[in-house]
Amino acid sequence: MAYRSLREFLERLEAAGELVRITEPVDPVLEMAALADRAAKQGGPALLFENPRGVPGSMPVAMNLFGTRRRTSWALSCDDFEEHAKELRALLRMAPPQSFWDKLKMLPKLGKLAAMTPKHVSSGPSQEVVEREPDLRNLPVLTTWPHDGGPFVTLPQVITRDPETGIRNVGMYRLQVLGPRRLAMHWQLHKTATAHYRAYKKRGERMPVAIALGGDPTLTYCASAPLPPNVDEYVFAGFLRGEAVRMVKGVATDLDVPADADLVIEGFVDTSAPLVREGPFGDHTGFYSLADDYPALEVVAVTRRRDAIYPATVVGPPPVEDQWLGKATERMFLPMLQMIFPEIVDMCMPVEGVFHNLCLLSIRKDHPGQAKKVIHGLWGSGQMAQTKTLVVFDDDVDVQDVSQAAWRAFANVDVKRDLVLADGPVDVLDHASSHFAFGGKIGIDATRKWREEGGREWPEVCVHPPEVLARMDALYDRLVPGAAPLRRARIAPPEAASWAPKCGGILQ
Template sequence: MAIEDIHEFVTELEKKGELKRVKTEVDSNLEIAEILRREMYSNGPAVLFENVKNYDMPVLGNAFGSMKRLEIGLEMTDFTEIGQRIVDMTKMDMPSGFLNKIKKLPELSKMAESFPKLESSGPVTEITSNDASFDKLPILKSWPNDAGRFITLGLVATKHPETGVRNLGVYRMQIIDSTHAMMHWQKHKRGAQHGEISKERGEKISAAVIIGCEPATVFSSIAPVPEGLDKYLFAGITRKKGIKTVKCKTIDLEVPANAEIVLEGYVDPHDIRDEGPFGDHTGYYTPIEPYPTFTLTGIMRRKNPIYVTTVVGKPILEDAYIGKVIEQSFLPLIRMFHPEVVDFSMPASGWFQGFAIISIKKRYPGQAKKVMMGLWGMGQLALTKMFVVVDEDINVHDINDVIWAITTRADAARDTTIINNTPTDTLDPASPMVNLGSKLGIDATQKIREEGYQREIQQLVKVDNETKNLVDSKWSSYGL
């Protein structure tokens, strides 16, 4: 059975020794964040703070901070399944004729099971209030020089103003007062695109901030899904079961029925204020920059909600593990467009957008550069600043193997590609301008004569099979 909400997830984590409860009083101002960082840096468990100073609501952190916890939450161990389901759906032929439709019913019913289902009510509608305020939520201040308290794991729901396709994105929100917060959606994000379209139409855009959802919906909100794919449908594809939704009370949006808290409101594109600084996942404070304002109009919540949060800073913290699931789950989609790709890795220390390694089955000259250019044209990968392409015999998840390939198969002048004036991640502290910088590509594949390699390819050092088999057969007798 799919996990339906955060409460079930907490129960499962506790059963498997992946959660600790803290009953000592803790402060949402800096203290909780420091505890969570220490636990993450030491590979500790998820933490449920049951006694938060000045609040009657428990705080859950580090809930997704290990591969084991994500396996529990998403109920799978092979995350490539997620992308493969999307690939299979795109290849599915719609049947014609009564007999063919009958034959296809099992496949079509599986697809239908992934669609969201609108309900009249749900746990999140137990308490509703138009007299809404941020003040009753234990929103954290994470770093000493942060501009204030920030919502860090709010799933921001918006709807494309023209197509109606729904999006979920995680954008940090700086609290200004009891009913206003800054919406830090960067230019390249889908929520910001929805906001820009609304601005062009002379409208404010409705937005709902969802705090505390079952793991598949949280993952879906962070995942860079293909353009036009409804995020609620993607959540259903991920968990093999459609999520239940309910209508908001003060705005025209649907939200997960099993959420803990929903903050309803709108983003005014003309109400621009300074946001930041904020200690971010690059390991640096992002500077003060202008962003639009979110105005709170209503709250829906459970009677006894859990406030779910995350802390970011210099890697490796909780977001790194979600990034590894994204990396694995989207490999089938990458292969759909680039069949030569064998494997793909975005090392956690590169904060997702900084660095990626791709292994390919090389068949022709220039193929590594072709793959780089193709991936830089794929959605959020357009923001990745450095690509290294290696041969299929290199393990992309072993940085030592990758460094060996770079130093033995790449020539600096021949195999380095630099492209200037390209889109960059807004948070990149190295870019000379915000949102604009350069790309670096390293072709660390073995070069062939068609690529100008004039030497004989040197033979790899490998053990012979006879010696390998001999040592294998006698290994236990060595006493090692």
């Protein structure tokens, strides 16, 4: 189901016992974040702070909306986000162009998706109240960590437009409140909004920006999705929610904004003005990102619903709720990677790797050097280029089981033979890199080694025969009343005939 408002989504959560209303006053400075952080780490409910302390007459604050797989799936209008992955896989197979990006660009033209392009309307709830002289200090913007440079907007949909092509981008970039009508725009080096900013600066023009908050949570997710620059995030949102996103013209800019958002901030960046100091900020890496200089947005209008709800999130030491946004991205973008790398079976980006530090992959290996081919290929593919550590396994390894993957990697890797070291772009938040946004990367080939790769006799994994396991599990359950269900690692039985002949060079 598509949601016409954030409130509608919260009503679904409350009916399912997934929402807790907090009526006592809680301060947006440090307190809300501490409470939401605990809820996220324990898989707890979504929280609705109905009385933000110190912000008279302010709107309620909703947090931990994406704090479980179940809620994230519901937010994306499905029972489990694997459903979207399956549909994307089917659609990509239908698309006639051969290029991965061409296939993505074809999505709006495929059958029912033609109806999912954004729909323009004359008015919407997001403009029920219009403030031409707004004061951002009247919003319950959170200060999350004690050394943060100030309050930060953390769940925005930042809308910009390419001045040359007119193509829209929607990104999720943190925004520091610097004053009643001023925001610092954390546009990182590799982000599309930064490219738009450079284009406006080259033209000597000021840059219009709109920031939407709330509405259907699918829109919030899509702002975080790593889509290619020329793919409209609101088209992707229409696909996920099964209904076109309603858009309305901004009141102060000529940008289109979601008609059903809870809140919209509009303004302009003076591209000729000096940059402003932004940060520090307790980031999703679990460390404070250092203060740096970024463009400033001069806010000229704020519009909102009469019953607006302000959405926020906590990022910091994992696990927090962004792990489920990342997991949804991992599952839905796997079919897209498989269009370019058909040998990839599965992918896992463990929460401990905070997205860009670690990626585990399993592949169907049918020639020597294939794992290293995948490593180098992924380092040249979109945002995967910023992945610091890639570990590649055979297809009998369940990479979703991080414990099993670690066991296999430590057992299978010869550090002189199987490591790939390279220099290249890294995430700008990587504080360990030798230079800003540039540093060392490592690929690890944890697959069985063929003779051509320097392999010798390779042992099989110990696996009980399935028929014996079934009988003994049943016997154990009878002998040990109340025994907890066994969580056994999914390891494919050794079927040497399925892979040894292809190896040709494995010594038996």
